[in-house]
Amino acid sequence: KNEVEQSPQNLTAQEGEFITINCSYSVGISALHWLQQHPGGGIVSLFMLSSGKKKHGRLIATINIQEKHSSLHITASHPRDSAVYICAVRSIDSNYQLIWGAGTKLIIKP
Amino acid sequence: GAGVSQSPSNKVTEKGKDVELRCDPISGHTALYWYRQSLGQGLEFLIYFQGNSAPDKSGLPSDRFSAERTGGSVSTLTIQRTQQEDSAVYLCASSLGGRSYEQYFGPGTRLTVT
Numbered sequence: 001k002n003e004v005e006q007s008p009q010n011l012t013a014q015e016g017e018f019i020t021i022n023c024s025y026s027v028g029i030s031a032l033h034w035l036q037q038h039p040g041g042g043i044v045s046l047f048m049l050s051s052g053k054k055k056h057g058r059l060i061a062t063i064n065i066q067e068k069h070s071s072l073h074i075t076a077s078h079p080r081d082s083a084v085y086i087c088a089v090r091s092i093d094s095n096y097q098l099i100w101g102a103g104t105k106l107i108i109k110p
Numbered sequence: 111g112a113g114v115s116q117s118p119s120n121k122v123t124e125k126g127k128d129v130e131l132r133c134d135p136i137s138g139h140t141a142l143y144w145y146r147q148s149l150g151q152g153l154e155f156l157i158y159f160q161g162n163s164a165p166d167k168s169g170l171p172s173d174r175f176s177a178e179r180t181g182g183s184v185s186t187l188t189i190q191r192t193q194q195e196d197s198a199v200y201l202c203a204s205s206l207g208g209r210s211y212e213q214y215f216g217p218g219t220r221l222t223v224t
Binding site for chain 2 (some may be wrong): 033035042043045046048086090097098099100102103
């Protein structure tokens with residue numbers, strides 16, 4: 001079993017829909033990252049969080065440490081949100097290595 | 111610069127040749143990371159630098175891979191005698207350092223070994 005699991009693996013939605021991507025992990029963590037990867041490989045860090053909730057524009061990330069679960073939400077989705085969204089956790093056993101989820105490929109249709 | 115930069119952005123090389131990939135981290139970031147992403151795969155950790163030293167080289171896939179960092183800034187990832195399985199996007203990230211700092215990623219170098 002992978003230490004970081006994301007769901008769904010693929011998600012196709014219509015423009016304007018509310019999107020939720022889930023991340024569950026099985027290790028103790030000091031931080032969880034959500035990253036966005038567009039076609040061509042560039043990766044952008046969206047959020048780093050260790051508790052609670054963060055919001056940036058139409059993106060919201062939440063984490064429940066007790067349940068070892070995080071969600072990334074996109075409100076009023078747009079075709080430009082189409083990308084691979086990756087969850088990665090920093091284990092408490094390492095001060096630098098990230099354990100990566102497999103990613104969720106999101107396609108927003110106009 | 112404002113962000114992490116990498117060069118070249120694309121590199122096509124013949125099997126057996128050596129290649130050097132460069133990463134310029136964000137100024138002031140003491141930690142630097144190299145990752146590899148093969149086609150259709152997740153990211154694979156290669157090596158981590160804190161300053162000029164690399165406390166963890168465990169992710170380097172073979173002794174054909176080496177990396178150095180000079181002056182606590184620029185890092186070079188060298189692949190000797192490239193093989194086709196080395197084809198991937200090589201990503202560099204930097205952070206202020208320590209346990210809780212966010213990693214900022216460069217645009218990557220797409221390496222194709224023919």
